[in-house]
Amino acid sequence: MxxxxxxxxxxxxxxxxxxxxxxxxxxxxxxxxxxxxxxxxxxxxxxxxxxxxxxxxxxxxxxxxxxxxxxxxxxxxxxxxxxxxxxxxxxxxxxxxxxxxxxxxxxxxxxxxxFPSTPETKQENEVSLEAHVLNKALMSTLFATGTDELRAMLTGVCLDFQKEALVFVATDANKLVKYTRNDIKSDEAKQLIIPKKPIMVLTNALMGKDETVKIGYNVTNISFEMENTVMICRLIDAKYPNYEGVIPKENPNTLVINRAELLKSIKRISIFANRTTHQLVFDKKGNSLTILTEDKDYNNKAVENLTCVGDGDDLKIGFNARFLGEILSNLTSEKVKIEMSQPNRAGIITPIVTTEDEDSILMLVMPVLIAS
Missing domain, CATH: 3.10.150.10 (DNA Polymerase III, subunit A, domain 2)
Incomplete structure (x- = not known):
């Protein structure tokens, strides 16, 4: 040959x-x-x-x-x-x-x-997405997956096929990302969990592609078929948690702020944060946001003040700087909106966008109890 x-x-x-x-x-x-x-x-x-x-x-x-x-x-x-x-x-x-x-x-x-034979590819259902759409959805959620193998369902990205939309969800119990495509509908409600490794492989294969991806799935496998590339992977056999149940619905206390400036501030502040908790505090008062941290073990402190557009009551709430930084780094909008209700309830971060795309993204970060 x-x-x-x-x-x-x-x-x-x-x-x-x-x-x-x-x-x-x-x-x-x-x-x-x-x-x-x-x-x-x-x-x-x-x-x-x-x-x-x-x-x-x-x-x-x-x-x-x-x-x-x-x-x-x-x-x-x-x-x-x-x-x-x-x-x-x-x-x-x-x-x-x-x-x-x-x-x-x-x-x-x-x-x-x-060499192992290719898995059975007979599919029960199919849906088609543009390569750049699928890549954006996977890249937007992948970073939020967990690593605890004892909770296998959290180590992958959930594809939630709904009659009104297709939702991509990932969470590690500390942060959560929900990416929704309103232009993709399904006749049958179904949740599939794709492991992290094949998602990383797929996003690499999708890079720069301008074609349609045909997604087929059955009880055990999911396949992604393009013009010259086919990937088949085994699904995680587990039930995904009720992610909607952890997203607070009433969040009257909000602030709109420049994403890049906030991210830079968090990176500087986190240098002085406790190396175990990575805790920082948001102190929102009117149109002003004060970010502060303190590491009592080493007598380190840092504080910065940023201008924002605030609404609702004044609020003081603690977050993990590392998780907050990951979320802001995976958004691209100029400004973000942060919605909060109480110091013990999750904060919701969404991008402020001017285009009328058929997608939307919501990111959630769990609060950290403020040290006395």
Whole structure:
């Protein structure tokens, strides 16, 4: 078998596929890429048993059908080090030879039959989204996922298919993000939880794409299909918590403030915060916001005053500076609105937008008990 492919294109696709390859596995074959030629077309596949990613790559193949597995790390290292050139991959029974302008390189191949088969892709339901829409939704929520494996449902992003909208939700119990697409509706209400790793793989694959993504799902798997790329991953088998129940509905105390200035202030203030609690205090009085922190263990203090547009009663409330900073960093609007009710209830942060897009985003951060 002989395959001719451009080195730059191959390197680009291998870098996307590498995100799936596990760092450590009891199955050595999972450390390989599977090259599959069918009807003269080349498809490269990576899998970790939970997630399978396959990318069809432009190439000239001398045979109609065939496959082989090759070390992912070794192949990426040599391909990315080669200049932009046309590569020829020559396959024999035991080795793969790579011919380039720079030289010839040989590496062992593994038995392709040992590579895990692609999961069942028969889907019960389907929905289509533009690639940039899906990428924005996933990137807006991914940072808020949890890491506690004992609460597996919080380690992924929930896709909540509703009759009126499609909602993407992520929370780690300290912060929560709810991203809503009002232009995508579903005949059947359904919640699916996608693990963090395949989302990171998918967002990487979606980068710069200008095409439609077809999403199909059944009880155990979800698939994302584009023109030359297909990703299938296993869903988290758990029930997502009632996220609507933790979002306060009545929040009469609000302030509108410049997002970038607030974020800079929080970063400066947090330098002096307690290294365990990361606590800072918002003291809202009229159209003025005072942010202060104190670390009594080291006798450190910091205070800054910012101008805002305030409404409702004056309020003093504590937040975790790290969580607040993550939320503001993942928004892009010039100004944000912060809604609060009481010192022991969550604060809601939403962007102030002037466009009439079919999406909306709500971010929530839990309060921290103010130290006496």
């Amino acid at each position: 002989k395959i001719t492919v451009e080195s730059q294109l191959l390197a680009k696709n291998l870098n996307v596929l590498k995100k799936v390859v596990p760092n450590n596995s009891t199955m050595p074959i999972l450390g390989c890429f599977l090259f599959k030629v069918d009807e003269g077309k080349l498809t490269i596949i990576a899998s970790d048993l939970e997630t399978t990613l396959q990318i069809q790559t432009e190439a000239i193949c001398t045979e109609e059908k065939g496959d082989f597995a090759v070390s992912a790390d070794l192949l990426i290292e040599i391909v990315k080090s080669l200049p932009d050139d046309s590569l020829t991959l020559n396959l024999s029974k035991t080795e793969l030879e790579i011919e380039s302008f720079s030289g010839n390189y040989k590496m062992a191949v593994d038995d392709a039959s040992a």
